[in-house]
Amino acid sequence: MKRKFTKLISVILSIIMAMSLVTACSGGDKAPAEKSGEAAEFKVPDKIDVTIVGGSIGGAWAAIGEGVGEVIRRSYSGSNTAYEVGQEAANIALVSAGKIQLGIAHTGLIKMASEGKAPFNKNMDNLRALTVLYGEAAQHFLIKADTGIKNFDDLREKKYPLKLNLNTADSFMEIVGKEALKASGITYEDIKAWGGSVDFMSMGNSIDLMRDGKLQAYSNVIQVPSSHIVDASTNLKLDLLPLSDEAIEKVNAELGTYKTVIPKDKYSFLENDVPTVAATVILFASTDLSDGEAYAIVKSLDENLSYFKGIHASLADLDLKKMTEVSPVLLHPGAEKYYKEKGVL
Known part of the structure; x- marks a missing residue:
């Protein structure tokens, strides 16, 4: 009797499982039809x-x-x-x-x-x-060569009154520039105290100001090479400031960026590769x-x-x-x- 009861239960369970499979394959509400290998677990919409x-x-x-x-x-x-x-x-x-x-x-x-x-x-x-x-959107700290500033240590030690623009305030591009300065021992307030200025503006407008002699430096996170910079270098003497290994480590730890190098052959005005940070x-x-x-x-x-x-x-x-x-x-x-x-x- 016990064996018959057990066998009956097994048959019932088999029927239930078979019915479930039929329902799953019949195109009901919970199981949309697959098309070209798309997932069966969720509905892939016909339009978005x-x-x-x-x-x-x-x-x-x-x-x-x-x-x-x-x-x-x-x-x-x-x-x-x-x-x-x-x-x-x-x-x-x-x-x-x-x-x-x-x-x-x-x-x-x-x-x-x-x-x-x-x-x-x-x-x-x-x-x-x-x-x-x-990927490889690299930090570019672009500066006019006639400032004589070759690195962030120069900027800090000379307390140079730099006229600096960064990209839009609170954008990641601006934040990377701010953290690059901070990791090198410089704040926006320092630059202002030295007689310089800090403002936030698009790259095109900022480079126009550099051409007009109203701006000396611009910071942005962009791919290499930047067409804006290549174009600007035809009538401006420019340089890119490198980040020290210590500064790179600090910025990466804070922002989740990673170390990269801007090769010197990417811009005609560079004499050396430029170590910096990059983002995706x-x-x-x-x-x-x-x-x-x-x-x-x-x-x-x-x-x-x-x-x-x-x-x-x-x-x-x-x-x-x-x-x-x-x-x-x-x-x-x-x-x-x-x-x-x-x-x-």
């Missing part, structure tokens, strides 16, 4: 409606942000995408708060946001990376973005990668493996799923 926030019109981030929208529309017809002008710290806050779906920022600033460090007033730990856009720029979302949407966005970038790389010179070296190198930011689970399916994770 997103807004992307980046930088000012005419800049690299604006071109890239518009390009992200275009590749989404190419892969998912009927999608609605829009690009909005932004500033980096604000981009992060807007995406974290769910006001905008996608943003462009440096990994270091997203790390600072996750830790609640200034300029952020609370921990924003719900941010996740979709893809690297470009990514496309990111919050955890509110569904896994299916994240998967689809990364898939659209991969499907249109040749086109996407042609949008801006900074994207030229991008490939699927590099797209995964988003540390110290975590990958969105949907993006991670796509990269694993493609064998690059």
Whole structure:
């Protein structure tokens, strides 16, 4: 009797399992049909409606942000995408708060946001990376050669009244410049006390001021070589200040940047390689973005990668493996799923 009862239970369990499998494969609410290898665990949408926030019109981030929208529309017809002008710290806050779906920022600033460090007033730990856009964005501390300043020690020891601009206030580019000075024993207040000035402005406008003799130095985090700097060097005598190994270690520990070198052959005015720090720029979302949407966005970038790389010179070296190198930011689970399916994770 006991054996018969046990056998009956086994038959019932087998029937239940079979019914579950049929339901899972029948295209019900919880199991969307797969298409071209897409994940069965979540629904990959037929169209995507997103807004992307980046930088000012005419800049690299604006071109890239518009390009992200275009590749989404190419892969998912009927999608609605829009690009909005932004500033980096604000981009992060807007995406974290769910006001905008996608943003462009440096990994270091997203790390600072996750830790609640200034300029952020609370921990924003719900941010996740979709893809690297470009790496090796190097700190450039550009200075006019007629100042006679060759390094940060010169600047500090001579108490030089430097007229300095940095990129937009509270952007990662500005923060890296500030930390590079700080790691070399110099503050904004020091420069002002020596009779100099510190202001925040775009690169194009700042280089115009250098040409007009109203500015002596500009700090930014950009790819090598910078077309702005190459162009400026045709009628300005320029130099780049190197960071000491000690200063590099301090900046990296504070901001999550990494050591790099600007080779002397990248700019005609350099006599030596320039040790400095670098950062990575990514496309990111919050955890509110569904896994299916994240998967689809990364898939659209991969499907249109040749086109996407042609949008801006900074994207030229991008490939699927590099797209995964988003540390110290975590990958969105949907993006991670796509990269694993493609064998690059």
